[in-house]
Amino acid sequence: MVCKAINTTYTKELTDSVLRQFARGEPISKACKDHKITYDTFNHWVGRDYDSLKERFEDAKLSHAENLSHQLDELILSPLSDEEKEHPIAFKRRELYVKKKQWELEKRHRNVYGNHMTVEQKHTIDLAPALKRLNDKQAQREAMRVIEATEKPLKLTKGSVASQSITKPNKRI
Numbered sequence: 001m002v003c004k005a006i007n008t009t010y011t012k013e014l015t016d017s018v019l020r021q022f023a024r025g026e027p028i029s030k031a032c033k034d035h036k037i038t039y040d041t042f043n044h045w046v047g048r049d050y051d052s053l054k055e056r057f058e059d060a061k062l063s064h065a066e067n068l069s070h071q072l073d074e075l076i077l078s079p080l081s082d083e084e085k086e087h088p089i090a091f092k093r094r095e096l097y098v099k100k101k102q103w104e105l106e107k108r109h110r111n112v113y114g115n116h117m118t119v120e121q122k123h124t125i126d127l128a129p130a131l132k133r134l135n136d137k138q139a140q141r142e143a144m145r146v147i148e149a150t151e152k153p154l155k156l157t158k159g160s161v162a163s164q165s166i167t168k169p170n171k172r173i
Contacts (some may be wrong), residue, residue, distance in 0.1 A: 008041055012051050018042065019056055023063035025071055065109045072101050 014035060020032035032039045046053050076098060083092040105113040 008037070010045050010050050015042075015045065015050070015053055015056070019060040023060040023067065023069035025064060061108070065105055065112065068101055069107055069113065072098060072105075 009120065014037070018028075018031045018035050018037070022028045026034075028042070029039050032042050047058050075094070080091065084094060102113075106115065
């Protein structure tokens with residue numbers, strides 16, 4: 001059994017090489033494996049942000065997506081092989097590969113490759129019936145207003161209130 005040595009020492013050259021391979025369209029796991037580092041180690045380096053690795057990795061992701069898109073275009077536009085013409089299963093495999101890569105692009109880069117929908121909402125509200133009802137109600141209220149009295153109300157004085165509230169007993173003679 002041959003044991004492959006695993007790189008765990010960070011170098012900018014090593015990460016640049018991994019990112020170049022990833023940007024060309026290779027999966028990041030394969031790029032790490034080819035350079036004898038584990039994917040977990042690479043993620044640890046990204047987390048530590050050695051030499052602004054996060055930013056370089058984001059740039060590589062965009063390049064990776066562009067490269068995948070270009071590969072898909074080439075695959076879709078390329079003529080069918082003899083095997084695909086003879087065996088429908090080979091054609092289905094090609095179609096499945098294209099759908100998988102499209103889904104991957106849509107999920108990872110929604111703002112560029114995702115399904116874009118434009119939703120327009122146009123609402124026209126006719127306020128004429130509502131305004132007519134409001135005017136009718138206002139007219140009814142005006143008609144039902146209590147006419148203000150022109151006479152002054154009677155004023156009660158303390159004496160009159162006191163005399164009204166106390167009942168006097170009848171005297172018997």
